[in-house]
Amino acid sequence: MMRDLHDHLKTRYRLGDLAERRGNLAFVDVERADLRALLVELRDVHGFTHLSLLTAVDWIEEGRFQLTYLMNNRAANRTLGLRVFLDRADPVGDTIHDLWPTAATYQRELREMFGIAFPGSPRVDEEFILEGWTDMPPYRRDFDTLAYSQQTFSDREGRETHDPRSHMAKKLYPEGQR
């Protein structure tokens, strides 16, 4: 089913391979230039009317951000994820708030947490969750949250940290048997 759709679309769009997770859940890489047309077609022709979520992944090693547009076709109970890659050095995405108004909220979050710009999206540069944040966007992987936390908040003496796995093993099996 998803494959049929993929084959159908592949004739007109530059699509990557279809990565099927389940029978009704699949992901596909798309070109940034094709994204908008594809979203519109999926929404208006193929019944993927619902934008379930828009999120980002920081592929720091590859020097790029991945945007995932998760689209849902409620009638057929199918979900298709479109993956678009942006240059990490200059991350600029295309706003789709005119297709789904909710996208504006996602884009605002991505702007704040990843520093991905979405020119034209309403209120995208306003504070979203963080208040008075001046450091680098905290969901980027080069932001070290532990280091930040230690440099910002004081620790209380006497706190012990355990690796949950070894700690629980020791607690449950004090003699060490398995």
Added chain:
Amino acid sequence: MVSAIFIIAAGLGAGFLIGLLREEQKGAAFAVALAALGFMAWVSVSWFIALASGTAQAHDIITAGTQPPFAINLRMGLAEAGLLSVITLTGLASLIYMAPALHALGRRAFAVLVILVMALSGLVLTRDIFNLFVFFELIVIATGGLVLLSDDKRAVAAGFKYLVVSQIVGILLLIGIIFTYHAGGSLNIDDIAAQPMAFTGAGLALFLLLIALIVELKPFPANGWALDIYESAHPGFSALFSAASATAALYAADKLFAAAGPDWLPLATVLGLVSFLGANLLGLAQRNDRRLLGYSSIGQIGLVLVVVGQRDILGDAYLYVAGGILFTHAVAKAGLYWISGLVPGRDLADWAVLRANPVLLFAFAAFIAMLLGLPPFAGFYAKWDLAHALTGADRLPVLGLVLLGALIEAGYLFRWFGFALKRPNPVAFPGFSTTGFAVVLVALAGGWGLGFAWGAGSVHGNLLLAAPLIFALAFLLLEPLPAWAKNILAIAGLLGWVALRAPEYDPLHLVFALVMLAGGAVILLASFTAKGERLGFYPSAMVMYAGLALLIDAQTSFQFFAAWELLTIGSYFLILRGRESEPHALSYILFSLGGAFAILAGFALASGGLQPFALENLAAIAEAGLPVAPWVFVLLALGFLTKTASVGFHIWLPGAHAEAETDVSPMVSGILLKAGLFGLWILLMHMGAQRLWGVDLTYLLVWIGALSAFLGAVLAIFQEDAKRLLAYSSISQMGYALFGLALMNHLGWLLALMFVINHYVYKSMLFLAVGGVYHRTGTKLMYKMGGLITLMPFTFVSVLVGIIAMSGVPPLSGFGGRWVFYNAIMSSEMRLPVVLIFMSGPIAFLYLFRLIHTIFLGQPKDEHRKLREAPFWLLVPQMIFVAFLIGFAVLPGMVLRKVDAYIGGHFGDEALAWSGRTITSQFGYWNPVAIMLVIGAIFVIVLALLLMMNRNAQKVKQFNIVFSAERPFKPQTTHFAWNFFAPYRKALGFLEAPHVTRFWGGITDSLHATADFTRRIYTGNGQTYAAQVLVFVVAVYLVVLGGVS
């Protein structure tokens, strides 16, 4: 005494003399014309003075040495002399006024003008119908000539149409003359009257004569050609055309009507009424000033024609009434046309240029008042007598229609005045010509002179000799003085008058005098705030106070009504001074005049036409149980209810009070509304309860009062504008007073009286306080303010005291009113209306709290952070009021005891016992001193406790509030003020639907729509006009024949 024949001779001679002059001798032509007209005017005026003072007798002038009917005779009587004076003086003034235009036209124009005036004079003087026709043709030719001489293209067309129609009229007249001669064998008017014409065709003969003259009077609707002349001719000529030609033609018609006998009078009445109503209705739709004046002229001539139709009942007063209206109209209309010549633009709003010259503006106002028959002008006396004669002869429909027409006329004239005073000035001021200005001043002086003359001739005494009015008018001359000086004079005058008159008043009148006049003086203290000269304020205010003073003094219905009209005019001009008040002032004056006309009708009905009618006689009518009594009651009550703005007539009040100036609002609210109550009081005191169709009218009044109290309060809580809120509250408070009065028992009246006093005090105080806030903040919208308590503490105190007093919470004086109210309703049988009053009490809390909260409490706005306290002189009266309220609360007896005894005298009971400081009624008791002491003591103890516990409280600032752990964003978003009672609107908002406004709006809209529709008959086509005239004549003929046979 120079014989009147020389008037004709001088005119003819001058006309020929000018004809002999060379074309370039324009100066000489002007001189000759001036001399001739001057001579004619001198002769006329000297005759008028001689005849009026009785040093000369009316006499007939026999021409050609033979007795009539074989020769033409002229007659010079008082009426003729007066008319001739008006005609020749208007001619003279117009000559001077038009001199530049006439110079441009050449010497012939001067000749034609002189001939026109001569012919008009002849029309007045002659007693021969053929001679009448000759003069008539002369007039037509002269008029046509003058109009055609104008270089305005439209004027040429208009003149041509005029000639066409005039020829039709001339033919009709001629045929009529032939028939008449055939019938009676004489062309002398007196012979026609003497010989009853008994054979067939005589009716037609008279009809043709009369209708020809009537058509010459340009009756509605056969008058399109005349309007074109009014619109396009030179205003100096229009003045002549309106003031002199119409006057003369009217007199000619009058002569024939007199001759034709009483059977023909209804024709004059009906055609006059149609003209008066129709022309005034069309006047509503006009935008061009001269055309509007033309309609007004036609209407006024129609009114005089109505008077002509009443000559059978007017008797001796006929000349007085007809002359009063006719002369006033001539002077005023000529004056207005002359002013119109000074105004460059033709749109009504273009008259705003008059603001550059206060004298002209005053003249404008005076001319309008003259046209409408307002005191102290001649038309007022005439209208009063006319109304009484009409009711005396049971011609009530005529009276009703006349009053309706007058109201419509007032509508467009006052609207126009509002434009002149309030609209933006669109054209650059060109500078007025000095001659034109002088001529207008002469007309103005003439109008006032006529007013004085008619006053002198009135049986009721001359209004212009009444001390308060003289005092008020004196402020016209004092205008150049600075405002503070005039203010001192005004206050001194008011207080002096009260001191002078107080000993003669009974307690009731004394209370009203103190509230209205002494109270007015206290409010005037606030006027010291004003800078500069404050042109127009003092004359208007003092005319209003003069009206109030005369109202309290009034013994007869005439005095009462004259005072009523005076205070209405004064207050209209006062209200109109406000910044946005133009439409509201208009609706105020219309409702007031409507009410005044109801009062006029009521008094006329009560008197049965007999004058003078003392107010006490109302009691006699009530006691006699005449069938007319309830109608008198209804009419008078209607008039007074418009002034108290009871529900149904209330829509003028909010705008008028809210948009007035700071110190005017308390005058019109705190004081002026009491005039209505005073009237009701007089009415109820003398007439008692009346029944109409089995309904007790006082019961109806109770309901109206209760509804006003309730709806006024409900509407007040939804206002965003502080002054509008107070204005609606006034409606509510007046409702309480009306309720009390209409209960018709001792305590009810005492209740009403307490409201008179209390409402004056706290409403004046609140209006001044809000006015002070407006003065500083520049806004009346409450939600734009907030937190002013620390910035304007004194104003806050006065508002605080004011709202506690108004809401009736002990210990302040409002509670006394509530206590009396309960005792009053206990002794009354009326229960259901009480429910509404009960409900309006707590609702008053809503708007009062909103007033104090949204202005003084809550969050101050950025731009108000450095406001200063209200000006000192605004605070002075407020602090006086605060002191009075507290004093009155503790010792109500100092005012009420005597009044209580007086009312007791009226009802013959003793409802309250005053023992020590306790006031006891049949049901309960009340000790104001004890209340004040107990509350004061508890308050002090509790406050001391709190001070002991919380003495070290940290004073914090406006944003130190718990805001759900957030911080307020801005004062604007933190101050809860706009739409404050939103839940109330959800529950009871349907009461806010503007049914009454829609009702009155529907009436005015339909009037305008009718006017617009009817206007289409005037196509501007000469043939159509000619056809209209013929159709009109035929139609009237058919109707008359139907009526005769």
Added chain:
Amino acid sequence: MKDIDKSFRKDTETEFPLREELRPRSVTAPDGQVIEIDPLQDYFCQEPPKVHKQSYFKIVEDFYNWARAHSLWILGFGTGCGAIEMRPLMTPRFDAYRYGIQWRPTPRQANLLVISGYLSVKTLKRAIRAYEQMPSPKYVVGLGSCTINGGMYWDSYNTIKRLDDYLPVDLYIAGCMPRPEALLAGFMDLKKLIRKGKAEGANKYAENFDWYKANQKSVIKDWDMPDYNW
């Protein structure tokens, strides 16, 4: 902590600009005069908190402390997941009312602030405001391990770790989450502290005001309120 990359340094340079509505501005008064508005100065009282002496007589103070102990009015302000454990206290099963404990919706009428769980920096600002607006004497109870040492949010970039750095805590109730019984026991302990006159957090806060403010401002970068919220 070995796995920390020492090369990461937080940005200590960038200042957060003052929010627009708090920036000084000039407005035109109705009389045409231009006036300067400094919102922080004009809208807020700038007085620092005072250290309040105890009553002159010990017996009076003891009486007062007894009353304070038996009239704990908690501010209805839930900061974290611990707020869910507070609700059962009002139910018939736990019925905290019988101990004189009740909830008030406004800080002005509350004297006990319960920080019920993790406290993000953003919420800390609100907690500080709420605390400062309460009339003294006032008490702070930290609920759960998050308020004690950060708990499971020990490495979060946006959650404070030690509540007593920022507010004077009278009592911690440990657990993740503590059950309502534990809360009740904690309140009983707080009562004892109050009766002994040892719960003087408000005075401590006033005495060490600068220290607290420094701590607070070191984590709240957009400090958009006066130093003390009256």
Added chain:
Amino acid sequence: MSFEWIQLAYAALTVFIVINYGLIMTAVVQKIGARVGGRYGIPVWQNYIDLVKNIALRSKISHGVMFYLGPVFRLTGGIGLLLFVPTIYGSVMHQNFAFAGDLILALYFVFFGTLGMALGAGESGHPHAAIGVSRGLAQVTAAELPLALAVFAISLQYQTLSITEIVAAQQGGIFNWTLFTNPIATLAAMFALVGTMMRAPFDVVVAPQEIPIGPPTEYHSAYLALMQTNRVLFPVAKTVIYMNLFFGGASNWAEFAVKVFAIYMVSVLVGVVHPRFRVEQSIRFFLKWGLPVGILAILVV
């Protein structure tokens, strides 16, 4: 009816007794509510402790003069209302200052405290305070209406406005009470009682979940203590009026205690079984149900 100095002491005694009675009664009422809900409930002396606690608070703020005076107005309104009405029928000591005025004084003095409190709350500058006042005033216009009509009806019935005389007319057996001689007026008055006691379903004024907690949002410490005092005093003072007008008055303190408690419980009982009305709902309720009963009352008298 004249003034003697000893009356000051008597009045103080009345106030003292009524405040203590009110403190305990409201706590008992709360306790009853708790027991109904299966809880143990507050101690009966909890009100005293809270009062002392609030007075003992150390830091206080003031938003301005009117804010400061608000609670003073409030408590003055409560005490004044109590003292303008004779508390115990036939007792010289507890006639209070009834000589100053009759029933009308009492009816209008009810608003004294309301107005002052509204002004104080207004100056606090808190929007919730203003919203609460707006709601309270809007609601009271409809809620007080049946009482006004009922009072009018019974003053017509007894042909007097003097409370003492109205009570006197009801003496001599339970069936002389207005409750039985004029049940319609009594019913109308009960609408107003339920509507103005600030209990559910007519407590949208303070609606804690929505506009914490309405007018007194900014009040604390001794201000709140004064208001708490009034909160226990005022309902009792008001109930005394109802008791005097409709339930035969009280000739001794025991009767007083029982009757006031019973009447007060009417509003409590209605409150515990009804959810809260919105303002416009309660206005409509009173206009639809209270007003006709009131009108009937004045028509049948």
